[in-house]
Amino acid sequence: MQIEKHTKILITLMIASFLTPFCGSSLNLSMPDIGRAFQVGTSELSWVVEIFLMTCAIFTVPMGQLGNRIGKQKVFFMGTVLFSISSFLVYFVMTIQWLMVLRCIQGIASAMLFATGTAIVALVYPPERRGWAMGMVVSVVYIGLAIGPVIGGFLNYRFGWQSIFYFIGALGAIASIMTILFMKQDWVNREQGYLGSVSIFLYAASLIAGLYGLSEIVTTWWGKYLLALGIVFTALFVLHEAKVPKPLLPVRIFLENKTFSFSSLAAMLNYSATFAVGFLLSLYLQMIMGYDSETAGWFLLVQSIVMALLSPTMGALSDRYGSAVLASSGMGVIAVGLLVVWQSMNMGSMLLIVLGLVVVGIGFSMFSAPNNNAIMSSVPPAYFGMASSVISTVRLLGQVLSMAIVASILSRTTNAATSSMDPATLLPNIQYALLVFMAFCIIGIIPSMIRNK
Template sequence: MVAVTPQDDSRLRYAWRVCSVTSLGLVLIGIAGSTLNVALPTVVRHFHAGPLESGWILLAFLLVNTASLVFFGRVADLLGRREVYLSGFALFTLASLLAGFSPEVWFLVGMRVLQAIGAAMILANGTVIITDAFPPERLSQGMGVYMATLSVAQLAGPTLGGLIAKAAGWQWIFWVNVPAGLIALGWGALILRKMPRRPREPVDALGNVLLFAALSALLLALSEAGSRGLSSPVVLTGAAVFALLLPAIVLAERRSANPVLDMRLFGGRLLAYANLASFCNALARSALILVVALYFQAARGLDAFEAGLSVLPVPAGIGLASPIVGMLGRSVSPYVLSIGGAMLSAAGLGTLMLTADPGTPYWMIGIGLFVAGCGSGTFLTSNTTQVMRSLPQESLGVVNGFRVMVMNIGVVLSVGVSLSVLTSSVGPGLRAQVYAGTLSELSPVAVGQLMDGFQHAYAVLFAVALAGTLMAALARPQRAVASLDSTSR
């Protein structure tokens, strides 16, 4: 038995306090996202927003958040993770306050952009702060609790969003973040210690600008392709800009003394396939609550609160699986657990493919959602632990930013593709009713057409989940990687 020294005990107590801070950050962002997913029809009806504006209420956040993650990971490596992390809380809280005062829909979209920048500062650093605080042998436990808090947010979010939209008004969907943000900011300032900064080095300004522009162009093209078609000028322009900037990024990063993306860090087999598996899981998982909430409102005529209750099996599954996997991670390889999680996610989505009918029993939909949630909780905890254990300490920020960026590209794609596939089954004139959740009031024929869209959307997500299982299996740790991991500790 290994003796526990007072220093070890003190470090572990501090690590769990750090986990409470970072978990608050994840809860804040998770609630902000899941409340809006369920309450989107209420916001759309208030502003009389069309399909374009409705999509951008969600996509503006995802686009900007994704495109700025690597930048803030690098900035935190150089300027201090604590300072950047706490600044993210402050900006997110302020943007949430202003969003509730939005006089029109495009002002709201602008506040979502500011929320996205604050969230990027939080997300790019939360996992890194936990990794730095926990002893390596306890990291899987800390990561399990950290990921479980996502389920707390998603458990509370849909119900809270539906209740707020029904009882208090859409503004409180954003204002509810303000007290939570202030508490998180104060607790973080009290608990987090200043972390050693790397020596001052010039920031790769050109690389950051090129990367931000390329990602923005790509994500804009991907998000618009489904609704406007591949021949749309917006889609063609975005794809062309990305194709032109990609070789420029590679050339600039090779020449930079301090590249924002050090290509050498992403060439290993484990990181490459683990990130691809994470991308597929995010793509398969992220739009699920949104799609199912729209199903219950647009096809079954439930209100926002009832729809929020109906999607709770997803976060319940995540919340059950994440801490269990965190404990298992001390004796079972994260590689094995990530494969099992990916398989469970695919099984849940496969079950949901059989539920695209207005007469489907609720219990059958609940089983599919719960299994998919368990799979996501298992995969997220084990995949994150697997990646973070394999990295050298000095590169944690930028590589974690890259990891979360890859996941967020999957999120953007998931929302854009799922909504496009879903609404393609009905005519353009009825798509606004789908977003507003009022299609069930118009025509049984239209609802029948929409059911085809739900089945196709589930089928696409299921196929992606299967691809994620394959990528997780290919992310087998190599001896060289294990050696590097041991050395870095």
């Protein structure tokens, strides 16, 4: 049977979309072993995740504009190649600092994929099929999240944490080959491809100062000043982008398009509330409950399976009934699931934890694909590249914020002699973080509901 051209492109995008979530969810299970290998605590381990996300957030919008200028296919292909090479380079890593450098390179590669993938889906598929196609991409993201803990836990337990990177490198190579074979069109849009040096500087400075300051606000005296500097740079960036004829990020669309702006805000709050949950549960299952990484991976499997199974259906429903009710209800369902997980830790019940993860998975599938569909459907095709970058950027900002919150909370200790990895300190910190994430979900219902009013 002949496979249609757009189906081959979709499969290629799905394989590439699998890489980053798989990398994140599989590495979560290896964090205790990485900590022991490099003799570092929870704060440094959180930075292994956070520095990847921060780098990706910084480069996503510029890479989206580069895709407009030289072609989305070229940027996407470079991303698959760089992701593959950087993953194999883990063989030479000897310190936690070099591991963070490697994670920065992976962040740049992921930015190339994030900035172009959703736009290519929107360009290839017509509006009546776009929600389904995005649901398929979101579904494979969740498949990556689903099998990441199982495969990552197995690889980490049997062959060491470096083997996870080798596995990712092989997948990246496959995605590179498929891009050459099936993705022939460049999708150039030079009218939207602007890379101004002042815009890039202000954008990067606002993210670096703001996000790094937020991460260090609890543990250092200068964190609050760096955060304030980030806010100043953000204001300067917005003012600059509103005035220039060809902005890096057309900020006016946030003021003129309420559906676009509120959907983006809801996405950021959603990822802020959910991304670090896998990291927290990895620590809980291994450091407190005493499971090995292979066993812990099976427990973390359930949420992502639910998300993978339901996302295409939820995306198709958003094509028919709209996104507001589905996405808003999803945020509320996630909050209920997090509450169940929080309570299960008080009771030490693994059955309740699994139930809570099922509820979180249902809620996330109700939110993600419909919300992405709302964002892409609210702008004309000329802005698909920009909208794709915004979806990725707000997701990454939410993920960085999620990890920054966790880094700040996990750094709290009752006294200087107590380790952040000590169960007596770790458990209340994990539960406190879950309460903060519940609050984010509840707040996120508001912009999700009023986006079309």
